[in-house]
Amino acid sequence: MTISQEQGIHQPVKAEAYWVTESGHGELRPEALPGLEENEALVRTLYSGVSRGTERVVHQGRVPQRVADLMHAPHQEGEFPGPVKYGYLNVGVVERGPKEWLGKTVFSLHPHQDYYVLPVSQLTPIPEDVPARRAVLTGIVEVAVNALWEAGPRLGDRVAVVGGGLVGGVLATLLRKYPLGRLELVDADPDKQELAEKLGIDFALPENAQEDCDVVFHCSASNEGLKLSLQLAGDDSDVIELSWFADKEVTLPLGEDFHARRLNIRSSQVGAVALPRRHRRTNAQRLETAAAALSDPMFDTFLTSECQFRNLPGSLVKLFEKPGGFCHVVAYPKPEE
Structure with a gap:
C-alpha cells in the first residue's frame, strides 16, 4: 500500500x-x-x-x-x-x-x-x-544507558555483568569501552563465552567469577543470578538490578553477604531516568543517547x-x-x- x-x-x-x-x-x-x-x-x-x-x-x-x-x-x-x-x-x-x-x-x-x-x-x-535494522535495539540500549547512569562506573572499577542475554550483552558492549580495571561477563551457559570473546572481555561460569567488584549489574532474571551478584559485590558496593522477574518469586540469603558487607540492591527501571541524571536529562534525550551509541x-x-x-x-x-x-x-x- x-x-x-x-x-x-x-x-x-x-x-x-x-x-x-x-x-x-x-x-x-x-x-x-x-x-x-x-x-x-x-x-x-x-x-x-x-x-x-x-x-x-x-x-x-x-x-x-x-x-x-x-x-x-x-x-x-x-x-x-x-x-x-x-x-x-x-x-x-x-x-x-x-x-x-x-x-x-x-x-x-x-x-x-x-x-x-x-x-x-x-x-x-x-x-x-545507524542502519534501520540495527536501530530496533534503541530501546534495549536505552535500558543499558539508564543502568550506567544509575551506577556511574569509575576509572579502574572492577565490574561484573551477571547474565549474558540481550540486556546483559548490550550493557557489556557499552561497558567494554569504559576505562575499567576489570570487566567480566558471568553466565551459567558456557556458550556465552563466544559472545564475551567477540566483545573482547573476560568470561566466567558462576563458580569461577571474580569477587570484590565495585559494581555488579544483574541481568539474568533468576534467583541464582541475584544471589551470585551479592556474592561478587565488594563491601559497601552496589548491585544494579536490571531484570524483570514478572510473577517469579525471589528468595535471597539476606543473612549472609547482604547485611554483613553492607551491600545495596538498586533497581534500574527504565520508566524513569536514573536519579543521578533525572534533573538534567529527559527520556527523549536518553533515547537519543542510545540511538547514537548504535x-x-x-x-x-x-x-x-x-x-x-x-x-x-x-x-x-x-x-x-x-x-x-x-x-x-x-x-x-x-x-x-
Missing part, C-alpha cells in the same frame, strides 16, 4: 497490528488510523524488534495484576492479560507530517504495526550512520533471527518455545510489495 505525502489529507488509512488475543496466541488485526493533526507524523514501519523476556511474559499472560499499570507500554492498547497490542521496539520512515521530518528514519516505542500516527515529539531520529557495528551481534510481519503470529509461538538467541527482528513489506 502506498500512502501519499501530500499534506492536508485527513481520511483514515488502514493498517495492521499484532495483538495478543489469549495466553500463547496472537493475530494480525486491521487498524483504522486517524488523520494527522499539527505536529503529528504518519510512520511506515521498516522493522520492529521482539524483546524475548518481556514479550514472552505478555504472550503467556503472566503480567502480575499488581504491576499491570507499571508495565503498560507507551502506545499499548487493551489490557493484560489480553487482548492487548504490545511492543516497544519500532523503526520506520516518516511518510507524512511536518516538512522537516519527511523521509526521516525514526525510532518509537510503538507496538508491532505496519503504519501508525504519533506526535513527532515521541519520535527519535536515527543517525545516518553506530557501533558490534550491536549487529544481537540481531539473531528474523521473520516477515505477515508471519509474526506463528513465528512468535515458535520463538517463545525454544531458548537462545537475542533480539528477533520483524521485517515489514515495502510499499511496492
Whole structure:
C-alpha cells in the first residue's frame, strides 16, 4: 500500500497490528488510523524488534495484576492479560507530517504495526550512520544507558555483568569501552563465552567469577543470578538490578553477604531516568543517547533471527518455545510489495 505525502489529507488509512488475543496466541488485526493533526507524523514501519523476556511474559499472560499499570507500554492498547497490542521496539520512515521530518528514519516505542500516527515529539531520529535494522535495539540500549547512569562506573572499577542475554550483552558492549580495571561477563551457559570473546572481555561460569567488584549489574532474571551478584559485590558496593522477574518469586540469603558487607540492591527501571541524571536529562534525550551509541557495528551481534510481519503470529509461538538467541527482528513489506 502506498500512502501519499501530500499534506492536508485527513481520511483514515488502514493498517495492521499484532495483538495478543489469549495466553500463547496472537493475530494480525486491521487498524483504522486517524488523520494527522499539527505536529503529528504518519510512520511506515521498516522493522520492529521482539524483546524475548518481556514479550514472552505478555504472550503467556503472566503480567502480575499488581504491576499491570507499571508495565503498560507507551502506545499499548487493551489490557493484560489480553487482548492487548504490545511492543516497544519500532523503526520506520516518516511518510507524512511536518516538512522537516519527511523521509526521516525514526525510532518509537510503538507496538508491532505496519503504519501508525504519533506526535513527532515521541519520535527519535536515527543517525545516518545507524542502519534501520540495527536501530530496533534503541530501546534495549536505552535500558543499558539508564543502568550506567544509575551506577556511574569509575576509572579502574572492577565490574561484573551477571547474565549474558540481550540486556546483559548490550550493557557489556557499552561497558567494554569504559576505562575499567576489570570487566567480566558471568553466565551459567558456557556458550556465552563466544559472545564475551567477540566483545573482547573476560568470561566466567558462576563458580569461577571474580569477587570484590565495585559494581555488579544483574541481568539474568533468576534467583541464582541475584544471589551470585551479592556474592561478587565488594563491601559497601552496589548491585544494579536490571531484570524483570514478572510473577517469579525471589528468595535471597539476606543473612549472609547482604547485611554483613553492607551491600545495596538498586533497581534500574527504565520508566524513569536514573536519579543521578533525572534533573538534567529527559527520556527523549536518553533515547537519543542510545540511538547514537548504535553506530557501533558490534550491536549487529544481537540481531539473531528474523521473520516477515505477515508471519509474526506463528513465528512468535515458535520463538517463545525454544531458548537462545537475542533480539528477533520483524521485517515489514515495502510499499511496492
